[in-house]
Amino acid sequence: MNNPSSYNKLTPDLIARLAEIVGPKNILVDEGKENYARDESPLATTAMPEAVVKPQDARQIAAVLKLADRNLIPVTPRGAGTGLTAGSLPVLGGITLSLERLNKILEIDLANFSATAEAGVTLNDLCQAIEEKGLYFPLYPGEKSAFIGGNAATNAGGMRAVKYGVTRNLVLGLEVVLPSGDIIRTGGKYFKCSTAYDLTQLIVGSEGTLAVITEVTVKLISPPPNREILFIPFNSLSEAIGCVPAILREGILPVGIEFMEEGILRMVEQFTGKEIPMLGYCAYLMLILESESYDDFCKLAERISGICLKLGAADIFVPNSESAKRNLLEAREKFQPTFKHNGMLETIDAVVPRSRIADFVQKVKEIGQKYGIRIMASGHAGDGNVHLHPLGTEANVPALKDLLTDIYKAAIEMGGTLSGEHGLGFDKKKYLPLAASPEKIELMKRIKRAFDPHNILNPGKVFPD
Amino acid sequence: MNNPSSYNKLTPDLIARLAEIVGPKNILVDEGKENYARDESPLATTAMPEAVVKPQDARQIAAVLKLADRNLIPVTPRGAGTGLTAGSLPVLGGITLSLERLNKILEIDLANFSATAEAGVTLNDLCQAIEEKGLYFPLYPGEKSAFIGGNAATNAGGMRAVKYGVTRNLVLGLEVVLPSGDIIRTGGKYFKCSTAYDLTQLIVGSEGTLAVITEVTVKLISPPPNREILFIPFNSLSEAIGCVPAILREGILPVGIEFMEEGILRMVEQFTGKEIPMLGYCAYLMLILESESYDDFCKLAERISGICLKLGAADIFVPNSESAKRNLLEAREKFQPTFKHNGMLETIDAVVPRSRIADFVQKVKEIGQKYGIRIMASGHAGDGNVHLHPLGTEANVPALKDLLTDIYKAAIEMGGTLSGEHGLGFDKKKYLPLAASPEKIELMKRIKRAFDPHNILNPGKVFPD
Numbered sequence: 001m002n003n004p005s006s007y008n009k010l011t012p013d014l015i016a017r018l019a020e021i022v023g024p025k026n027i028l029v030d031e032g033k034e035n036y037a038r039d040e041s042p043l044a045t046t047a048m049p050e051a052v053v054k055p056q057d058a059r060q061i062a063a064v065l066k067l068a069d070r071n072l073i074p075v076t077p078r079g080a081g082t083g084l085t086a087g088s089l090p091v092l093g094g095i096t097l098s099l100e101r102l103n104k105i106l107e108i109d110l111a112n113f114s115a116t117a118e119a120g121v122t123l124n125d126l127c128q129a130i131e132e133k134g135l136y137f138p139l140y141p142g143e144k145s146a147f148i149g150g151n152a153a154t155n156a157g158g159m160r161a162v163k164y165g166v167t168r169n170l171v172l173g174l175e176v177v178l179p180s181g182d183i184i185r186t187g188g189k190y191f192k193c194s195t196a197y198d199l200t201q202l203i204v205g206s207e208g209t210l211a212v213i214t215e216v217t218v219k220l221i222s223p224p225p226n227r228e229i230l231f232i233p234f235n236s237l238s239e240a241i242g243c244v245p246a247i248l249r250e251g252i253l254p255v256g257i258e259f260m261e262e263g264i265l266r267m268v269e270q271f272t273g274k275e276i277p278m279l280g281y282c283a284y285l286m287l288i289l290e291s292e293s294y295d296d297f298c299k300l301a302e303r304i305s306g307i308c309l310k311l312g313a314a315d316i317f318v319p320n321s322e323s324a325k326r327n328l329l330e331a332r333e334k335f336q337p338t339f340k341h342n343g344m345l346e347t348i349d350a351v352v353p354r355s356r357i358a359d360f361v362q363k364v365k366e367i368g369q370k371y372g373i374r375i376m377a378s379g380h381a382g383d384g385n386v387h388l389h390p391l392g393t394e395a396n397v398p399a400l401k402d403l404l405t406d407i408y409k410a411a412i413e414m415g416g417t418l419s420g421e422h423g424l425g426f427d428k429k430k431y432l433p434l435a436a437s438p439e440k441i442e443l444m445k446r447i448k449r450a451f452d453p454h455n456i457l458n459p460g461k462v463f464p465d
Numbered sequence: 466m467n468n469p470s471s472y473n474k475l476t477p478d479l480i481a482r483l484a485e486i487v488g489p490k491n492i493l494v495d496e497g498k499e500n501y502a503r504d505e506s507p508l509a510t511t512a513m514p515e516a517v518v519k520p521q522d523a524r525q526i527a528a529v530l531k532l533a534d535r536n537l538i539p540v541t542p543r544g545a546g547t548g549l550t551a552g553s554l555p556v557l558g559g560i561t562l563s564l565e566r567l568n569k570i571l572e573i574d575l576a577n578f579s580a581t582a583e584a585g586v587t588l589n590d591l592c593q594a595i596e597e598k599g600l601y602f603p604l605y606p607g608e609k610s611a612f613i614g615g616n617a618a619t620n621a622g623g624m625r626a627v628k629y630g631v632t633r634n635l636v637l638g639l640e641v642v643l644p645s646g647d648i649i650r651t652g653g654k655y656f657k658c659s660t661a662y663d664l665t666q667l668i669v670g671s672e673g674t675l676a677v678i679t680e681v682t683v684k685l686i687s688p689p690p691n692r693e694i695l696f697i698p699f700n701s702l703s704e705a706i707g708c709v710p711a712i713l714r715e716g717i718l719p720v721g722i723e724f725m726e727e728g729i730l731r732m733v734e735q736f737t738g739k740e741i742p743m744l745g746y747c748a749y750l751m752l753i754l755e756s757e758s759y760d761d762f763c764k765l766a767e768r769i770s771g772i773c774l775k776l777g778a779a780d781i782f783v784p785n786s787e788s789a790k791r792n793l794l795e796a797r798e799k800f801q802p803t804f805k806h807n808g809m810l811e812t813i814d815a816v817v818p819r820s821r822i823a824d825f826v827q828k829v830k831e832i833g834q835k836y837g838i839r840i841m842a843s844g845h846a847g848d849g850n851v852h853l854h855p856l857g858t859e860a861n862v863p864a865l866k867d868l869l870t871d872i873y874k875a876a877i878e879m880g881g882t883l884s885g886e887h888g889l890g891f892d893k894k895k896y897l898p899l900a901a902s903p904e905k906i907e908l909m910k911r912i913k914r915a916f917d918p919h920n921i922l923n924p925g926k927v928f929p930d
Contacts, residue, residue: 109818109820111820112710112818112819112820112849113710113713134714154659155658155659155663156659157657157659161656161657162656165634166656166657168663169630178904180904182902182904184902184904184905184908185905186905188816188818188881188882189818189880190816190817190818190819190848190849190881190885191626191631191849192622192626192631192816192845192848192850192885192886193620193882193884193885194621194670194672194814194884194885194886194887194888194889195816195882195883195884195888195889195897195901196889196897196900196901196906196909196927196928197667197670197671197675197909197912198620198633198666198667198669198670199905199908199909201633201663201666201667202666202912204663205659205662205663206662207659222713222714222716223716224716245575245576245577248578248687249575249599249687250687251687251688251689251690251757292716349659351653351655351657351658353574353576353577353579353653353655354577355574355576355577383655383656384577384654384655384656385655385657415653415654415655416655417653417655417658417660419659419660420655420658420659421657421659422659423659423660424659424661432660432661435660435661437647439643439645439647439649440649440650440651441661443643443647443649443915443916444661444662444664446914446915446916447662447912447915449915450908450911450912451908451911462661463661
C-alpha cells in the first residue's frame with residue numbers, strides 16, 4: 001500500500017521522545033535488538049528494527065502510535081515471536097512494539113466464565129491461572145509460549161477446534177489502540193451482541209495491521225472431567241478421512257481429529273527416540289475425546305470403533321495409561337521440530353472442506369513429485385486444516401514459490417483457502433490474490449485505511465503490495 | 466452520515482431502468498408497496514418506499530445497486546420483514562430491495578456439515594430441508610418465518626445460544642453484493658481461516674448497511690437425540706440467576722436457560738387460555754437440555770435439581786409428556802404476542818454479564834417506577850440477554866426515550882450493551898452513543914464508507930446521524 005520510501009527513519013529526537021514515553025530502559029536502539037529480528041518463520045526471514053520499544057500499558061502505546069503516525073514511522077506489534085510467517089518483523093523498518101511488559105492477568109470471573117488478560121500474557125500462564133481457579137480455557141494451538149494477544153492477532157487454531165473452535169470463537173472482547181492513539185474497547189463479558197459492527201471479530205485475525213491489541217477477554221468453560229485418545233491405523237488416507245463425517249453424524253463431537261501419514265510417525269520416532277505404537281500402516285487418525293467419565297469414554301470408543309472398522313480401519317489402539325496417552329500427544333506435538341530437523345523448507349497450513357482432505361493430499365503429492373520435493377502431510381481432519389511440510393535442501397528453495405502456488409491453487413479449487421491458523425504475515429502475503437478477488441482485496445485495503453490512514457501499523461504484511 | 470436532502474428521488478427513467486433489470490412484474494411503484502412499509506417494530510414505525518424491487522439473483526442486485534449508487538438513490542434491503550427495529554424500512558426513501566425471490570436452497574452438504582441457501586429462504590424451510598437430510602441447524606431465534614439473510618444481517622440469537630451460539634457462530638460464508646456492484650464471496654465450507662480480514666464476521670450483524678447478503682453458508686450439526694425441559698420455580702429472581710453459573714460449573718451445558726417472572730406467565734396463561742404449571746412463585750428458570758438418551762437426561766436432571774434445590778429452588782417440574790413439553794415451550798414463544806396484546810410499548814433486548822441479570826432487572830423495575838411504567842422482564846439467563854417489555858398506553862409514549870436511556874445506561878454500567886439480538890435499526894440508533902465512544906462510532910463510520918462511499922445502502926440506520 002505504501003512503499004518503503006514514503007516512510008521516515010527514526011531520528012535521535014524521535015528516539016528521545018520514545019524513551020520519554022516508555023522510560024529509557026525500555027527502548028533498545030543498539031544491543032539486544034537482534035532478539036527481535038526474527039520469528040519462527042521456516043524461511044528464516046529477518047528484519048532489524050530501528051528501535052524496539054517496550055511500553056507498559058495502552059496509554060503508552062497510544063503515545064507511541066500517535067508519535068509514529070505523525071512522523072510516518074512504521075510500527076510493528078510483536079508478541080512472543082512464535083509466529084510462522086514473519087508477521088511480527090519490521091520489514092519496512094521503524095519501531096518494533098513489543099507487548100512483553102503487558103503481562104498481567106487482570107481478572108478471572110468465575111460467575112461469568114471469562115478471563116481478561118493483557119496482550120503479553122503467555123497462553124501457558126493464562127491457562128494455568130484459569131485452571132487454578134477451577135475453570136478451563138480450551139485454546140490449544142500447540143505453542144503455549146505464545147502471547148494471548150498474538151493468538152488473537154493471528155486467530156490461532158490448533159488441535160481442539162472441532163469442539164471448541166478457534167481463537168475468534170473464544171474471544172469476547174478486546175481493548176485496542178488505533179494508530180490515531182484512540183483507545184477502544186470492543187465486546188464484553190457477554191455472548192450475544194447486535195450493537196453495530198463487530199469490531200472484535202474484525203480485529204481478531206487482522207495480524208496487527210488494524211490496531212494494537214492490548215487486552216483480551218476470553219470465554220471459559222468448566223474443565224472436561226475425562227480426556228482420552230483413540231489412535232486408529234488405516235491402509236489408505238481416504239479411508240481415514242472418510243470416517244470423519246461418519247463419526248460426526250453419529251452425534252459424536254471429538255475435541256480434535258488429527259490425521260497423519262506413517263512417514264511422519266517414523267520420522268518422529270527417529271527424532272525423539274520414543275516408540276510409537278501401531279506403525280506399519282499407511283495413515284492414522286488420532287481422536288481426542290472428552291467425556292463425563294471413563295465409562296462414558298468406553299461407550300464412545302466402542303461406537304467409534306464400530307464405525308471405523310466398518311469403513312476400513314485396520315485396528316483400534318487405546319493407550320492404556322497416562323504415559324501412553326502422553327507419548328502419543330507428545331509425538332503429535334513434535335511434528336514441527338521433527339520437520340525442522342529433517343530439512344523443512346516451509347510450513348503450509350492450507351484449508352479445504354474436510355471431505356476433500358484425501359483428494360487434496362493426493363494432489364499435493366503429485367505437485368511435490370513435479371518439483372522433486374518430498375511433502376509430508378498431517379493436520380486437523382475435523383476442520384479441514386491440512387499441514388504440509390516440503391522437505392529438502394537449499395537447492396529446492398528456488399522452486400518453493402511455484403510449489404506453494406500450485407498447492408494453494410489446488411486448495412482453492414477444492415473450495416478451500418490459504419491459511420487456517422498461521423496467517424499470511426510477510427512470507428505468505430504474495431499468495432493472497434490466489435484466494436481473494438481484486439475487488440475483495442481492494443475492499444480490505446479500504447478497511448485497513450479506515451483504521452490506519454497513513455499505513456503505519458505493521459506495513460508490508462497481509463497485502464501483497 | 467448523509468442527510469435526506471443529499472439523495473435523489475426515483476425518476477420515471479430510473480424506474481424504467483430498474484424494471485428492465487428485474488422485469489416489469491418485479492417492481493412495485495404504486496399498489497402493493499404498503500406491504501413493505503413496516504416491520505414488527507413495536508413503535509409501529511412506517512416508511513413508504515418509492516419503489517419495491519424484487520431481483521432474482523446477485524447479478525440483478527449488482528445492477529440495481531450500481532444504478533442506485535450512481536444516481537444517489539437509497540437502497541434498503543428487506544428480508545421477511547420480521548425485524549423489531551424498523552431496520553428494513555426505507556426511512557430516507559428510495560428503493561426497498563426485497564430478497565423474497567432469492568428463495569432457493571442451493572446445497573445441503575452431508576460430508577461437510579454445511580448448507581448453502583439464498584438469502585430469501587425462510588429459516589423454517591431451511592431447517593426442514595436440513596432435517597429431512599438427517600442433519601440439523603440449531604439456530605432458533607423464535608421467529609422461523611424470518612429469512613436466513615435477515616438472521617445473518619441482524620446476527621439473530623434466540624433460545625439455543627448457550628450451547629450453539631448466535632447466527633455469527635453458525636455462518637461459515639457469504640455471498641454479498643457491494644454498492645459498487647461487485648459480487649464478493651467470503652469464507653467457505655471450512656471452520657478455520659486466517660487469511661486476511663474476516664469479512665463474513667464483519668458483515669454478519671451489520672444490518673444491511675455494508676453489503677446486500679445474497680447467499681449464506683451455515684454450519685450444521687447432527688440432530689440431538691433427546692431434548693427435554695426442566696421448569697424450576699424460585700422465590701426470588703436472584704436465586705434463580707444464581708443457579709446459572711453453578712450449573713455451568715458442573716460441566717453441564719444446557720441448550721438454553723431462560724428466566725421469566727411469574728407476572729409474564731399469568732399474562733400468557735390468560736392470553737392463550739392454556740394452563741401453565743407451577744404458578745405462584747416469583748421467578749422461574751426453564752432449562753432446555755439435550756442428551757444422548759432419556760436415561761442420560763434423568764441423570765442430568767438429578768444433578769441440576771440437586772444444585773438448584775440447594776441454591777433456593779422451590780420445586781422442580783419435569784413435563785412428563787411431549788404435549789406438556791410443547792405447552793411450556795409454546796408459552797415461552799408466546800411472550801411477544803402476549804405483550805403486544807397487553808400494550809407493549811417497546812421491546813428491549815439489552816445485555817449484561819449474566820451474573821448481573823438479577824441486579825439489572827431490579828434496577829429496571831426501579832426505573833419503571835420512576836416513569837410510572839410497568840416493565841416485564843424475561844430472557845436468556847445463560848447468555849445475559851434480557852428482554853424488557855414496558856407496558857402502557859399512548860400516554861406513556863413520550864416518556865419512552867428517557868426510560869430506555871436510563872435502562873441502557875444501567876446495562877452499560879454493569880458491563881453490558883444495547884442489543885443482544887434485535888439490532889439497532891432505525892428505532893434504537895439514537896442510543897448507540899451510550900454504548901460506543903465517539904472515536905468508536907467514527908471508526909465504524911469509516912468502515913461503512915469503505916464499503917459504501919456514497920452511503921446509499923440502508924442509510925439512516927445503526928448510526929444516530
